[in-house]
Amino acid sequence: MASRFFRKLTVAALVLGAGAVPRAVLACAVCYGASDAPQTRGMNFGIFTMLGVTGVVLSCFGGMIFCFARRARRHNADLTS
Secondary structure (H helix, E strand, O other), rough: HHHHHHHHHHHHHHHHHHHOOHHHHHOHHHHHHHOOHHHHHHHHHHHHHHHHHHHHHHHHHEEEEEHHHHHHHHHHHHHHH
């Protein structure tokens, strides 16, 4: 019961604190659409970097599966001949 009260009290304090400092809760340059801002360019670079890393890792897994399948086929052919 007390836990629920403290949770509500914490949420209320955060909402009131955010309302007391309105400049801190304003959206950044990315949200406003300032495409020439350094923050926007940095965020785009970060997104493309994460996409690149994900693509490389997925390609490596695909290559590993292809290599294992080819090795299994060769091994199976050696056993049957």
